[in-house]
Amino acid sequence: MKGAKSELYWNLRKDMVLIRLFEEKTGQMYGLRKIGGFCHLYNGQEAVAAGFTSALDSTKDYILTGYRDHGHALSAGMDPKAIMAELYGKVTGTSRGKGGSMHLFDASRHFLGGNGIVGAQIPVATGVAFAQKYRKTGGATVVYFGDGAIHQGAFHEALNLAKIWKLPTVFVCENNQWGMGTSWKRVSAVEDFSLMASAYGIRGELVDGMDVMAVRDAATRALADARAGRPVLIEARTYRYKGHSMSDPQKYRSRDEVEEYKRQDPILILEELMKKEAAWDEAKAAKQDEDAAAVVAEAVAFAEASPEPALHTLYEDIYAGEPFFMQPGAGVTAGSATPSGPVAGASTGTRSS
C-alpha cells in the first residue's frame, strides 16, 4: 500500500513511538535523579495525543492540557530537546527550566500548557476558544483532562459557557481509569462520561483511546462541529501503564490488569491494521524506531550539556516585582539571600502528587 493513507499510518506510528521512547527515557533519567519534582508519564495513552493532533489545523487550532503533558507537547511538534531540558530544569528548556514537567509551553506551536491544578486548564481553554470566536480566526481549541478532573466544578461551568456562547471547544476526557489511586468507577455517577454532555445540550462521544484511527476519526468529527459553534465532549477510554507519578507504588491495581491493557497497546493495534491493509514494512519500522531513539538520545545529550538557570534569574518572568531583600541597597546579594518575604517557609520536601 502506498499513498496518503499509508503515509498517515507511518506518521501516526512515528508520533506514538517517539512519545513512548521519550517517556521510557524520562522514567530512566528520573530514576538516575537527573530529573526531579513532579513528573507524570504518558505511556499507554499515546493514541489520544497522536490521533487528535493529526486532525488539528496547526495554523489555527490551540491545545491545552494538564500535568501529564509530555505526549501532547511532542505531538504538537515541540522540540524534544527543549522538552527534555525543561524536565532537567535547564535554561534551554521550554519554560527556561522554571516550569518543569507539568508546565511545558510553546505559543509558537499553539501549545498553551501544561497545568498542575487538576481541571484548571478547562476554563482557560474555554477562554481561548472565546478569543478565537471573538477574533473570527476559524480555529478551535482542544483541551485534555483526566477522569478525575471531570468531577471538578470548573469542567461543568466551562461546558455550560461553551454551549451558550457557541464556542469552538473540544473537551477531551482521557479516561485512563485511575485518578491517582482511585478507580474512576468508584467516584463517578455515570460509567460513560460522554453522557455528561447531554446535561449541557452538546454532543458527547465515547471513543476507544487505544485505537489511534478511531481517535483521529472522532477528532475530525468533533473539530468540524466545534468550528461550526457546536462544542463537543469526547471521552477517550485509555490506560496508563506507569504509576500516577514517579512516586507511586501502585498498590491499588494488579499486575494482571496492567498486562491485560498492554496486550491492547496502541502501537500494536496500529501495526496490526497496517499489516492487514498491506501497509507494513518491517525494515521501515525498524528504521523509524532507530530514528526515534536517536532523537531521544540527542534530547538527553542536549539537556545534560545545557546550563542551569543563573540564580539572579529567579525573580525574572514573574508578575510580582523583585522582593525587597534582593533589591539594590538591601545589603543582600543573590548568592547569600535568605528568603524572608513571600517564599519564607516554603516547603522543600518531596510530595507525592
Ligand SMILES: Cc1ncc(C[n+]2csc(CCOP(=O)(O)OP(=O)(O)O)c2C)c(N)n1
Ligand atoms: C485542584 C487539585 N486537586 C488535587 C490535586 C492533586 N492531584 C494531582 S493529580 C490528581 C489525580 C487526577 O486524576 P485524573 O484527572 O484522572 O488525571 P490522570 O492523573 O489520571 O491523568 C490529583 C487529585 C491537584 N493537583 N489539583
